[in-house]
Amino acid sequence: MSESGDRTIFKVTDFSSLVHPVEREHLILNSDYQELLRYLEFDSFESIWHYQSGEAIKNIKERSIIRFRVPSHEKERYFYLKRHKPRYIGLQRLLVPFFPKWVLSRGRREFENICDFRKCNLSTVIPVAAGERFVHFFWVESFLITEDFAPFISLEDLLNKSPEFLMGPEGELKKRILIKEIALFARRMHQKGFNHRDFNATHILLHYETGSDIPKIALFDLQRVDRKRFLRYRWMIKSLAELNYTMPEKLFDTKDRLYLLLSYKRKNKLYAWDRLQWLWIKRKTARIKRHTEKMMTKRERRRKKGFMER
Numbered sequence: 001m002s003e004s005g006d007r008t009i010f011k012v013t014d015f016s017s018l019v020h021p022v023e024r025e026h027l028i029l030n031s032d033y034q035e036l037l038r039y040l041e042f043d044s045f046e047s048i049w050h051y052q053s054g055e056a057i058k059n060i061k062e063r064s065i066i067r068f069r070v071p072s073h074e075k076e077r078y079f080y081l082k083r084h085k086p087r088y089i090g091l092q093r094l095l096v097p098f099f100p101k102w103v104l105s106r107g108r109r110e111f112e113n114i115c116d117f118r119k120c121n122l123s124t125v126i127p128v129a130a131g132e133r134f135v136h137f138f139w140v141e142s143f144l145i146t147e148d149f150a151p152f153i154s155l156e157d158l159l160n161k162s163p164e165f166l167m168g169p170e171g172e173l174k175k176r177i178l179i180k181e182i183a184l185f186a187r188r189m190h191q192k193g194f195n196h197r198d199f200n201a202t203h204i205l206l207h208y209e210t211g212s213d214i215p216k217i218a219l220f221d222l223q224r225v226d227r228k229r230f231l232r233y234r235w236m237i238k239s240l241a242e243l244n245y246t247m248p249e250k251l252f253d254t255k256d257r258l259y260l261l262l263s264y265k266r267k268n269k270l271y272a273w274d275r276l277q278w279l280w281i282k283r284k285t286a287r288i289k290r291h292t293e294k295m296m297t298k299r300e301r302r303r304k305k306g307f308m309e310r
Contacts, residue, residue, distance in 0.1 A: 107142030183263035
């Protein structure tokens with residue numbers, strides 16, 4: 001591949017810049033990556049759907065994810081291909097001709113959610129392409145390709161692999177700043193009309209630039225983003241409870257968890273209604289814990305029986 005061609009293929013896109021989509025039959029592409037897709041011979045739904053190379057990251061009943069590498073002169077680039085297996089949509093299929101903008105596939109929905117996040121200056125991963133097609137009329141299958149989110153790492157990785165980063169006098173300050181930045185990101189997201197629905201340490205991304213203690217925050221896995229106006233007041237409760245559950249007790253005490261709520265509400269003190277919401281968050285956290293433990297037990301039973309994970 002030529003040096004000039006390499007520069008064209010690997011045009012740099014940051015984590016909050018606008019995406020300019022290009023529509024093709026069964027496909028929607030990020031215009032910055034058209035040359036890359038041609039290089040990979042990803043010119044149709046079929047060519048992407050049946051792509052076999054790469055490392056298997058996940059393979060469950062509903063979807064599979066592979067990670068594949070694309071070489072370049074400067075450095076290797078990594079991409080993720082998430083394939084959503086055929087899903088029954090029933091009578092919704094009959095309404096498609098009357099609602100042409102209605103998105104029924106999870107792959108295309110996530111691509112559009114990523115684009116809409118970026119329109120609101122909310123950082124997220126870089127979408128490369130998505131596709132959807134109907135099979136047997138009442139079923140839909142789809143996929144999404146995104147670029148690896150380096151240099152960002154997940155909050156979960158930071159907490160599991162480098163807990164000392166948030167320990168000691170300097171670590172305590174970094175922890176407070178981190179909590180505040182995540183809370184403010186959640187607040188902005190909700191104000192823009194988005195609810196992530198899986199706002200936890202796994203899906204929160206962060207990156208520290210050299211010499212800075214203030215992390216840049218981003219989110220990924222946007223396929224389940226909720227935009228309904230009804231019961232929006234519950235978004236804060238569920239989001240902070242989900243995050244609260246994934247914050248290890250060895251690193252985050254009650255003061256840290258209260259600071260998360262205070263930072264979200266941009267307050268220095270909790271008043272009566274705030275304290276009621278705090279109790280609600282704690283109850284929701286306990287329910288999430290019970291539900292997660294129950295689901296993990298079921299998954300373990302299925303694995304022992306040789307069934308595929310759901």
